[in-house]
Amino acid sequence: RKEVEQDPGPFNVPEGATVAFNCTYSNSASQSFFWYRQDCRKEPKLLMSVYSSGNEDGRFTAQLNRASQYISLLIRDSKLSDSATYLCVVNAPNQAGTALIFGKGTTLSVSS
């Protein structure tokens, strides 16, 4: 089983749509969870951390289910500028320091 698994997509949605991304992770000892956004040929940028109680940042809502080892990201009212690859990221508690493990990413394309 891959350490962090995501549906690669692509998700092609119209502006204004709501879209949800899912992610599963294999290491039950992971404690920190994030969603990053990566634009084509650019570095990843932190979108939001994911907390156990769920958290929201504007149009973005993240949920964590530790029992199922499952993380989700919901984007409401999609904008053209949301088009990017969304990376599910968890920490790697068995490795040196505070290394992160990245999923392959889910590609979102928002069209007008």
Added chain:
Amino acid sequence: GAVVSQHPSRVICKSGTSVKIECRSLDFQATTMFWYRQFPKQSLMLMATSNEGSKATYEQGVEKDKFLINHASLTLSTLTVTSAHPEDSSFYICSAASRDRPYEQYFGPGTRLTVT
């Protein structure tokens, strides 16, 4: 805040030569820096973790004698790809984290290496 720079942004070199990539944290002290590699349509793969003043910890399968990492100060880490081969062509990205927020990594803009 939390800006990380990387230099060069793009480099082309010939097989057998060495290339040095610099990673700098511009406005915070990076106690830990990470080096990743990303091949097209693949996820970022951690190559090594370095703590300031210590030897880097390499991930399994990453040759430490080929990918030399130095983290001599709290704002600078370097990755040297020695005796580069075409299969080393990739996107190399560094990230940095501070002591008080160890799980928040800030990424540099990446270096695209092409070995001919």
